[in-house]
Structure formats: C-alpha cells, structure tokens
Amino acid sequence: MSQTGVCYPKGFLANGIHCGIRKNKSKKDLCLIYSENICAAASVYTQNKVKGAPIAITKENLSNHLAQAIVVNSGNANTCNSNGEQIAREMAKLSANALGIQANDMIVASTGVIGQKLDITPIANHIQELADGLSVEGGIAACEAIMTTDTTIKEWHGSFVIDGKECRIGGIAKGSGMIHPNMATMLSFITSDVDISTEMLNLVIKEVADETFNMVSVDGDTSTNDMLTVMCNGQAENPQIREKGNNYAIFKEALFRVAKHLARAMAKDGEGATKLLTCQVVNAPTKQAAKHIAKSVIASSLVKSAMFGNDANWGRILCAIGYSDADYDETTIDVTFTSVAGSVDVCKQSQGVDFDEEQATQILKQEEVIIYIDMNQGKETAESWGCDLTYDYVKINGDYRT
Incomplete structure (x- = not known):
C-alpha cells in the first residue's frame, strides 16, 4: 500500500x-x-x-x-x-x-x-x-x-x-x-x-x-x-x-x-447506473444560464431514462432546457451526442435534423456519454455530471433499509 x-x-x-x-x-x-x-x-x-x-x-x-x-x-x-x-x-x-x-x-x-x-x-x-x-x-x-x-x-x-x-x-x-x-x-x-x-x-x-x-x-x-x-x-x-x-x-x-x-x-457510481453522463453547455448568454441549463438536463428523469434505453430522444433535452430557471433565446439551440463511438448532431436551431438512428444508438451505448449543447448566443460555458436511470435504482432503494 x-x-x-x-x-x-x-x-x-x-x-x-x-x-x-x-x-x-x-x-x-x-x-x-x-x-x-x-x-x-x-x-x-x-x-x-x-x-x-x-x-x-x-x-x-x-x-x-x-x-x-x-x-x-x-x-x-x-x-x-x-x-x-x-x-x-x-x-x-x-x-x-x-x-x-x-x-x-x-x-x-x-x-x-x-x-x-x-x-x-x-x-x-x-x-x-x-x-x-x-x-x-x-x-x-x-x-x-x-x-x-x-x-x-x-x-x-x-x-x-x-x-x-x-x-x-x-x-x-x-x-x-x-x-x-x-x-x-x-x-x-x-x-x-x-x-x-x-x-x-x-x-x-x-x-x-x-x-x-x-x-x-x-x-x-x-x-x-x-x-x-x-x-x-x-x-x-x-x-x-x-x-x-x-x-x-x-x-x-x-x-x-x-x-x-x-x-x-x-x-x-450512481445507484444502478450503467453509464456516466456529462452535459456540456457552451456559448450561453450568461454563466448562470449555462449552469442552470446543464443541471436541468442532467437532473431530468426523462433524459436519464432515454439514456438508459440508448434512445436519442433530443426532445426531452429541449424540454429540460425549457423549464430550467435561465434567461436565454430558445430558438438557437444545437444538440450533439458524443462518446468513444463517435458524434451525431440531433438538433439544429432548436429543430430536429435527419440523423442515423443506429449510429446514435451505438454512441449512447457507451459507458460515458456527452450531451453537448450549443446555445449559440454568448460565450459562457458550464458542465454537469449525472447517470442514467435504471430498473436497478428502484430495486436498490425499494429495499434500502433491509
């Protein structure tokens, strides 16, 4: 030792x-x-x-x-x-x-x-x-x-x-x-x-x-x-x-x-987790907005569930950004998923774009996934960390005292 x-x-x-x-x-x-x-x-x-x-x-x-x-x-x-x-x-x-x-x-x-x-x-x-x-x-x-x-x-x-x-x-x-x-x-x-x-x-x-x-x-x-x-x-x-x-x-x-x-x-090491999620927010109008957006996305149960299912459901990310306590323009947002398996753009200017679903699934299957959000309206950045939400989380907490 x-x-x-x-x-x-x-x-x-x-x-x-x-x-x-x-x-x-x-x-x-x-x-x-x-x-x-x-x-x-x-x-x-x-x-x-x-x-x-x-x-x-x-x-x-x-x-x-x-x-x-x-x-x-x-x-x-x-x-x-x-x-x-x-x-x-x-x-x-x-x-x-x-x-x-x-x-x-x-x-x-x-x-x-x-x-x-x-x-x-x-x-x-x-x-x-x-x-x-x-x-x-x-x-x-x-x-x-x-x-x-x-x-x-x-x-x-x-x-x-x-x-x-x-x-x-x-x-x-x-x-x-x-x-x-x-x-x-x-x-x-x-x-x-x-x-x-x-x-x-x-x-x-x-x-x-x-x-x-x-x-x-x-x-x-x-x-x-x-x-x-x-x-x-x-x-x-x-x-x-x-x-x-x-x-x-x-x-x-x-x-x-x-x-x-x-x-x-x-x-x-989140309870029952299968992967580490990182949310990177760039080009936000203020530091406070960047932090609130990053934390809102990483804390979303629906985003976490989608990540567990390897589902590139970018709409849930826009939704989480939308209810964050932040001041920003909601029409200029780009979203990209990244891991060791590559990167895929899934949203541009707050609207969906055509992407390869199979490629996206392979990217989301990895042990570490980055949710990259470009606000396109400033210079401030923030980063947050979380994990996917799995069946095992419920099992662990259902019998925690036993």
Missing part, C-alpha cells in the same frame, strides 16, 4: 474499521482522519432544512475555522433523533480523547439510514482501536468506512507548486444515491499541506463546490447530511496564501481537480 487520498499530503493519517454499527462485519463503518497539527478548516453543508445532527456540531466546532481531525460513521445518518446532537458531541469527545486533542477541534459526520437511533456503544468500544491504527497508508480504509450503497471507493490526489514549494492535496468521497447537492456532496473530505489563511479557504471552498459538487445529480434528492470539508495543515511551508492572486488561483485549480474527479466518480 502507499499514501493515497487524504493521506497523500504531509502530516495526515487515516484509518477505517468495522465497529458494529453495520450488521455486515465485512463492511467498515467508522473512519478517522487526523492531522499532526492544527489546520485551517472549512466546510459547506446541505441546504436541506432537515439536517443531520453532526452538521450542527461541526458548525459549532468550526466557528473558529480550525480543526485537527474528522470522525465519520456509516450505516446510520444520525438524523431526526431526539438525542442526535448529544451522540454527535460524544463522538467528537471520544475521538478527541483517543487522539489527545481538544473535542472542539473535531469535525463529525454521519451517513446512512435516516430516523434510526445511533447507539454510541460500538463507537466508544472501538474508537481507541481506530486511533491506534492511524497510518499514512490508511486512506483506502478510511474511504471504505464512509461508503453506503457505493460500489467503489472514490479518492484522488495530486500535487502543485507554490513559490517553489511542492504542495500536496488529496480527497475521498462517498455518494451513490440521494445525490442532488445544493452545496457539496453526500460526504467529501479533502486534505492539503498547503498554507492558506482561513479567510481564503472559506472563500475558495464555496467557489469550487459551486463548479463541481453542485453540478452533480443522480436522482434529484438532496440529502440531509451533505458535507464537504477541506483541511490544510501548512506543512508544505509555502508562503501563506492570504489574498486572491496567482497563488490563490494555483490552489483553487488544484482543489477544483480533486473535487471534479470526486464529483464525476459519484455520478458514474
């Missing part, structure tokens, strides 16, 4: 174990991510009015924009519980004691079934074991421990240079269903050894979330527990990023690369 994901930057350790929250002993359900020193930290959260209890505790702990560790459980969302905040606080306290840090330096997150009481006992019984197993090779185990209906781990890491100093960044995420974020994703944790002020970190996390995680839709449901957290411990020893400028732009691009990779991975 090697340093990957959240353990790729200097000074970060992680671990994941099965503690007993989930009945299946082969599935990990408790995760810990730890920095050797205090970090600048920032989070964005779900806009759902019904929120998981851990979000309240994390907001409270991050009021000073500092953190040193993250504890996460899967198998239970700790949402809509009368003692939910008490349990979340206890998770922070138990983790902090095991690590020898302050409880208010803990970030807490949970994912799983909503409305079921979370027993603190398995966490209390295994938290020291979890902490003792922290290592620079623990990124994969940590990623496995936050998964629910995910079929594959989602992690990425890379490096960048600021004023001659190599800086590293890495992240993990979980999310397969109940994905239609209005801030970030189901859960994503990103670490970096870059030195950046808390003010700039809080600014950049929102900018990047809006261009990546907020442009994903699997099923149109915004979760109660969505959280994106970024922790930066400064061990790269670069001059601290304190203002918008070239160094800020370099870090923003690095954070964008991680977030985009994780966002695409969630869309590709």
